[in-house]
Amino acid sequence: MINISIIGASGYTGLELVKILLNHPEFKINYMANSEGGVKLSELHPSMNSVFEIDINKLNIDNVVKYSDLAFLALPHKTSMAIAKELLARGVKVVDLSADYRLKLETYEKYYTSHMDKDNLKQSVYGLPEFFREDIKNSNLVANPGCYPTASLLALLPFTKYLDESLPIFIDAKSGLSGAGKKCNDLTQFVSVNENIITYNPMNHRHEPEIKEKLSILKEKNFSINFIPQLIPVTRGELVNCYGTIKDEFININPIEILRDIYKDEKFIRIKENAVDIKSTSGTNFCDIFAKVNDKAIFINASIDNLLRGASSQAVVNANIMYGFEENLGIPIISYVP
């Protein structure tokens, strides 16, 4: 068994990591920590009562090193890198769920803060398996993608060849409230969100540069990404609708065929013949994708579970690849429907 630590036990992604790893035949949760410690898992997450118990320690790097081979970091952006730096120096593999190792240095420093670990940043791998599988295999440090970028990239990458690079792409994205984190604020209050749709940071969200950068790295194209995130009154689930203009010479493409071809061997992509919904992927690592064209207009929609494929289950898939296991080992595929 590979010993695993989960750093950042308090949030939803930490809980989802536990839920997955409990059923993983090769990974063993051996150490958990948050900033305060001194509490048991079932106190932080009462649903774990009679299911699994473990101490939540106050983070101690020596103990992480002692007790684990790989650490999942489920920490706020900007706080991960200090910890990852030490762990990597001492031989612990890292899968980081924050943004700290996702972006090129300039992009990161423009949207987040000064980077504290430029060396490791240089060799970190972006953890989107369908497109970075080989790099992930050989890596000790995987930067788990943001939830919106995961769905947006899986939707757009098959079509970059056909899209007019000089024209804007629009991403109309909707997420459930678990994507807004556990802290109480106006956005997360029931009365604010219930029976409502709340748009936040339109065309001004940090996932926009992340999507843009990966499209550029993978396809050497520079798209204008216009990202509009909205919160809808559900707990989990994420839907991205991508809109773009097709170049004149490609007006007759069959988008479903293109998707089927690009993703033909991918276990975690389901190509749908109708528009996707979010319930069907909830509880799973699947990304459901559908696309339709009308003359020059293309509409691609993709659905994922924001906490799973958008964070925790994708992180475990990355760990599976890092250790040479079957990619789907221990990965949830049975949705919560109904």
Next chain:
Amino acid sequence: MINISIIGASGYTGLELVKILLNHPEFKINYMANSEGGVKLSELHPSMNSVFEIDINKLNIDNVVKYSDLAFLALPHKTSMAIAKELLARGVKVVDLSADYRLKLETYEKYYTSHMDKDNLKQSVYGLPEFFREDIKNSNLVANPGCYPTASLLALLPFTKYLDESLPIFIDAKSGLSGAGKKCNDLTQFVSVNENIITYNPMNHRHEPEIKEKLSILKEKNFSINFIPQLIPVTRGELVNCYGTIKDEFININPIEILRDIYKDEKFIRIKENAVDIKSTSGTNFCDIFAKVNDKAIFINASIDNLLRGASSQAVVNANIMYGFEENLGIPIISYVP
């Protein structure tokens, strides 16, 4: 007092008409009917108990003529026109909430059915007050717009001059379940919709030609409209996000100023400095609009209450105009927030 009849008493729009007209100082609900009759309003709509009672008659044209000066038709598409034809011939003014008089003959016959009243269709007026006010004043027959076209047109019309006509426009629209009607089906079942987003008829919805046609009539431009409607798990409310490409020479427009200028005297349009939400317009006839540009990309979002501004309150505004009353007479403006 002007005598009013409401034909089509069973649905949500019929109920909303009653709720508005009860407080209208000039309109009196004098006759109500549906296809079966023989029931009281409070049996169809129990919330009206101890509030207002009236018989629901089996539709009889003679009685409509006898008892009313103006009739609101809240009937299914294709069934309105037979009734409107007779009423108009006998001097009753008509505000029709269906699609039967909204479109040019060719468009209607392509998307609905053969038209039974081509004469009246020729002179019917599209009931979007901000743009057809003068025509409504002089009309005996007003075709109330569809809910999605109302919000989409109010969002797009100020910007048609700046939009590149050769490039697609996308409308990502979300509506609450009251927009799907009262009949039970897979789309309206709680378990299907709860915690979900359901996309139906993407780029294949009958509101698409309606939006296209009105943009063409009003602005003499032929836009490619790509309309994606989704149901979200709320009861009422509608949000449309419109995406388009701005022509190169207009890259520096200030969309908020443009909106404020076009709508400066409009009582029922509120221009917002942040993206709109749907709770704020629920229970009102307001349309809230926001817009943002990023280089060539423009995002406009508009929110309405689908049953009110999207149907019943806009219908009463049209009736106010037809009778020369203040447009806001008896029109609801206090939202249901919280």
Next chain:
Amino acid sequence: MINISIIGASGYTGLELVKILLNHPEFKINYMANSEGGVKLSELHPSMNSVFEIDINKLNIDNVVKYSDLAFLALPHKTSMAIAKELLARGVKVVDLSADYRLKLETYEKYYTSHMDKDNLKQSVYGLPEFFREDIKNSNLVANPGCYPTASLLALLPFTKYLDESLPIFIDAKSGLSGAGKKCNDLTQFVSVNENIITYNPMNHRHEPEIKEKLSILKEKNFSINFIPQLIPVTRGELVNCYGTIKDEFININPIEILRDIYKDEKFIRIKENAVDIKSTSGTNFCDIFAKVNDKAIFINASIDNLLRGASSQAVVNANIMYGFEENLGIPIISYVP
């Protein structure tokens, strides 16, 4: 016009008072305040944009006295009485929405804090119109009941004669989240409450002694009240299910007839022939009541809008009575259905 001030402008009940008073023919909102002031109403409550604007002042007693004849206090418990005391001394009538004047001194001091205004407390009137109408008429100080006590008392009072006083009464109460107030906490976070039912303070809620005391005062009976409040994932609405044991000699009562008899002239009570629901009373001052017996068991259920009949609209009804107006003047009766 009677000049009104609303003290405590930030919360939901403050907003609901504004929404009601805007349409009140005799009451004029003349002064509004909260603890900080320096803001406009539409900044605190954006839904009031283009509807009604007024300055929110930092509370100044002199100004309240100068600008109003009656003040609605929508303040937290324990903070109202200091303000009420001054206002009453200076001739301003007060309707207090907090608990500060609802209870006998001993009860208040046991469950809340030391009372700062014992003199006024002695002559305050409990603002449940169906049972204290005459006292309200002659009062300058009305203590608006708590939301759960309103529904529970209206449900139970008709039956106290038949209930076995030596046996427990149970009140299984459900409320929407607007009843939990505007402050962010674990109970009000969307992810905690959505798809959930949260029971808080079972048999330990301050509404329990309030219900008990009023039953005792009105009926001279000492019931054991066991009150179980729950939050359900809706924004507004409240349902109380009351369970009790009927004394042997009354086993054949017809509870619907009893309700109809007791409440026969009451404009705001609707006796139902089936169990009540909460949507039908939302947006209104109605209390819907149903009851059923089975041998010695009685089940009474009552539904109100927790913000309206449970607070703000009942407060305006009380003010109507204090000024000798028709009780239903300006009171909302049209529900938000659908």
Next chain:
Amino acid sequence: MINISIIGASGYTGLELVKILLNHPEFKINYMANSEGGVKLSELHPSMNSVFEIDINKLNIDNVVKYSDLAFLALPHKTSMAIAKELLARGVKVVDLSADYRLKLETYEKYYTSHMDKDNLKQSVYGLPEFFREDIKNSNLVANPGCYPTASLLALLPFTKYLDESLPIFIDAKSGLSGAGKKCNDLTQFVSVNENIITYNPMNHRHEPEIKEKLSILKEKNFSINFIPQLIPVTRGELVNCYGTIKDEFININPIEILRDIYKDEKFIRIKENAVDIKSTSGTNFCDIFAKVNDKAIFINASIDNLLRGASSQAVVNANIMYGFEENLGIPIISYVP
């Protein structure tokens, strides 16, 4: 591997059986059927796409016998018994999720219909493991309890000794919409249920005699059960609040200790120190229970997942017992939280 058939593939309980059995090391889904057949599982349940596929056959008893050792019947009440009768005659073990074998003959015939299989009814076992374990072990026919009776009995049985049999017990029960079945009707329409609480069949629900009968059989006491079921706007989950009067001599019981003692070895009962919620048991076979006394009043609340512990997972637990497996083999315990 034991071959399993699932008869009644279309509903939610059928789907939940598949979801559980896919991960069961000893049971193999070998045959599935509904009344029409000719379709694949993923057509009935699209979430099963890329997860598991199997033909849904038109029910053929010969094939059930040929292909399975045990059949789960997820059929409507009254239709199960004809099928069970044949299967049992031919040596197939049956776990029936309907009411057809739950009750004594007289009770069944009073509330359902004439029984078609009185012989098997006589020896059927009620599938509530905590109380009928030994009988289940030795049975070929287990009648899976109704969802409300499961939670109500687990809540009440520990306390029957202390409850005054001559006084009514009240069960205020709430369930999510998945408990109302898949058919479209007024109760299951989104707009009817959203933001609402709907009480149906108060003190007149078929689960009432089931609860009453089992209390009588197990404890030889004849309680007056007054059962009030309500639908709340969630998809899954069930909460029952039981209210009763304690006999004078038992006023000082410690209900938490009593629960801990009765259920001390039970893997699927969690005794809580605070009132329970429904999210924590969703996705699991757990029943969470809490209780509190106040003088003579007792309040017990129990939460289960209505589709799992209330139907499908309890059915698989019963099958585990029938085959002598560990009771928790393949049984879901990780909740859907968040």
